[in-house]
Amino acid sequence: MSVVNNVAALDPVAPQLAWSDTPFASLRSVRTDAWARLPAGYVRSAIHLSSWPDDDKLTACTVPRCVRYFVKVHGRQEFCRPSCGNRARAARFCHRHRADSGR
Incomplete structure (x- = not known):
């Protein structure tokens, strides 16, 4: 210390x-x-x-390869910034459509 x-x-x-x-x-x-x-x-x-006094609200971003932490201000918040949320939604969309097309 x-x-x-x-x-x-x-x-x-x-x-x-x-x-x-x-x-x-x-x-x-x-x-x-x-x-x-x-x-x-x-x-x-x-x-x-x-x-940090609210250390229970300190959360790691759920997007793979993102290393950021953020203070969770809403119960359903999962991402550190909007660009991470967009990246996660685009990845889910791609994954769903690849599964539908049989690839």
């Missing part, structure tokens, strides 16, 4: 307030070297994901 925390601390970040139509906060890195920020960003994301 100390290794994870040490990697996350490699890139200190500071919260920044931005204002467009509505205010929002983001974390800005103090470092300018992108290769130094990359591992720390991944580890911070993993820490945030593992401490």
Whole structure:
């Protein structure tokens, strides 16, 4: 666990307030070297994901070859994004029509 925390601390970040139509906060890195920020960003994301309060709603996308996870906001939600849903429906359609044609 100390290794994870040490990697996350490699890139200190500071919260920044931005204002467009509505205010929002983001974390800005103090470092300018992108290769130094990359591992720390991944580890911070993993820490945030593992401490998610609604971890029972965190679900893997059901489309084969998709490696994304998403927070399930509806009971029947199966896909991480609409393109994955389209890909799954197209695959089912193809599979049904191949079975009907005797291939």
